[in-house]
Amino acid sequence: MQTFLDEIEHKTPAGIAAAIGRLIAAGRLAPGERLPTVRELAAALGVSPATISHAWQALGSVGLIESKGRSGTFVRQQAPHWLPARSQSMVGHHQQTRIDLSRGTPDPALLPALGPALSRVSERAVTPTYQDLPVIPELLALLTKSWPYPVESITVVDGALDAISRSLEAVTRFGDRVIVESPGFPPFFDLLDQLGLERIPVDVDENGIVPASFKAALTLSPTAVILQPRAHNPTGASMTPQRAEHLARLLSTNKRNAKTVVIEDDHSGEISIAPDVSLGAWLPERTLHVRSFSKSHGPDLRIAALGGPTALVDPIVARRMLGPGWTSRMLQTILYDLLTNTDSIERINDARRLYFARQKGLTDALVALGIDAVQGDGINTWLPVADERDAIVQLAASGIRVSAGSPFIATDLAQQGHQPQLQAHVRVTVGALTEDIELVAQALASAAMGPVPGVHTLETRWA
Incomplete structure (x- = not known):
């Protein structure tokens, strides 16, 4: 318990989650290790159980911890070994979150309808040889x-x-x-x-x-x-x-x-x-x-x-x-x-315009908040942050999931720790951002600059 108390600097959900995330990243909390109960840690820190619950939700949403019911909450084991190395590091444990900007996939609502195309395709295979x-x-x-x-x-x-x-x-x-x-x-x-x-x-x-x-x-x-x-x-x-x-x-x-x-x-x-x-x-x-x-x-x-x-x-x-x-x-x-097909072509044209509008809307909002953001093309953008792990956990505490930037760097993952000159980043799938652009920009800007004492998370603002 004392390890937790010594590491936690800010007794907010984001601060508590970031501290636990650092302990896991440093190996001071091993995979499979049992965490204190919500009530135990809340009593030790002098905060409400709801504060610890929000922190646990943030850590769970980014795949760092998992609940096993009455058995307790544990540091999550490694990703399945059949996944390639970088896929293991990127694997998402996609519990419910308010806004998921981590997947790198298109907005399903902007894809052309497959039903009409399927209905126009012959029911029989047409390959004679x-x-x-x-x-x-x-x-x-x-x-x-x-x-x-x-x-x-x-x-x-x-x-x-x-x-x-x-x-x-x-x-x-x-x-x-x-x-x-x-x-x-x-x-x-x-x-x-x-x-x-x-x-x-x-x-x-x-x-x-x-x-x-x-x-x-x-x-x-x-x-x-x-x-x-x-x-x-x-x-x-x-x-x-x-x-x-x-x-x-x-x-x-x-x-x-x-x-x-x-x-x-x-x-x-x-x-x-x-x-x-x-x-x-x-x-x-x-x-x-x-x-x-x-x-x-x-x-x-x-x-x-x-x-x-x-x-x-x-x-x-x-x-x-x-x-x-x-x-x-x-x-x-x-x-x-x-x-x-004319309808499908129009749907793709609409998607292109909407993705552009989402990219521009987020970039403009970030620039207005003092972030040196560059507008991306397509569905993803690359956001510099002060600390990758802290940014991910802080955003998770705000109900937002993004991707860690380190798997996208071409050097070996083990070598990246020896390259302090590299700027930390997160990948944001802007194409999935359909609403609340201003609030998301505020959360991203806060995460980019690092945790600030006394700043409330979006989880609180949207409650």
Whole structure:
């Protein structure tokens, strides 16, 4: 009990939760360890049981503790071991919370309706032979017409990560080096680890990969580059055509990078406000461009297009024929319907405008509160904070869940503790923010600056 009393500086729900969070992060409270009861800790601190209950709710909502009924409340055990390392660190224990801005998924209310598309698809399978073309002709024609550069070959796979995985397996070998954005998408880092590939982190600003950082990384002779051209996850940055041309020029001028393959994950293109851009406009012979429709049309569609030179795409198609074969042509027909139906197109246009409005509304509110915020594109934004763990717990005490920033950094999680110069961040899924923008901005601003004694949480304001 004395450990708790010594650590707690502010006897508010946020202050108590932050203190317990620090004890867990430091290992002074081990997984499975039983916590004091609400009444015991309330009596020791001289606060009401409701104050401790709010603190416990905040810690539970971010997955740090769990209640086991009459047995008590315990520090939560580690995430399931079948999850990749960074997925374990990101795993959400999604208990009920007032506003969940942690998931990185689109607002379900802004997705086009699948019912009408399903009703227009034939009830019978239309694949008479296993050797049919892997992409239905009408979808292939539509994708080819809308591709950001003239492309030789396009296939369809089971989502963006499937496309990235198959691209890496086709162009790299164990021990190769791959340039990745930092911050970047954590599953990419796990995937590289699984394939025995070495990460080369490069910096990202509001226009994409920073050229100076990219130039330095190219001296290490990478086999591939993975980048997100639009609505970058987690920052919300979108690459400008000028930046894309600059990066392509850097790749072209060094002979040691003559075979480096660019793999682009355009996961949010349909809801991005930025123009379509790809290094393939300058390097078509070694660019694999991935266009996913999960953020715009629904995560459960599990469908993405992968395009590039025939010499790179055909081996991927051939390898898939020895596994899943092809992506369901019924799913492809549904996607084609959604991409051409007037109502669905209008719904996507509305979603794009609404996501932009939510991003702008939150950014304007944060700037008005003195936070140096940069408006993101798509559904996510990257918020600098004084301390990651304190910010997450303080926001949880306010009824708001966000994602920790550390899993998005390309260096190993164990090494990040030895890099004090790194600015702490949290990822905020602004696309899920449908109301209370001013109050959420106040909570985010408070969390960004660190806990302030005497400041009430939103839990109190909204009670």
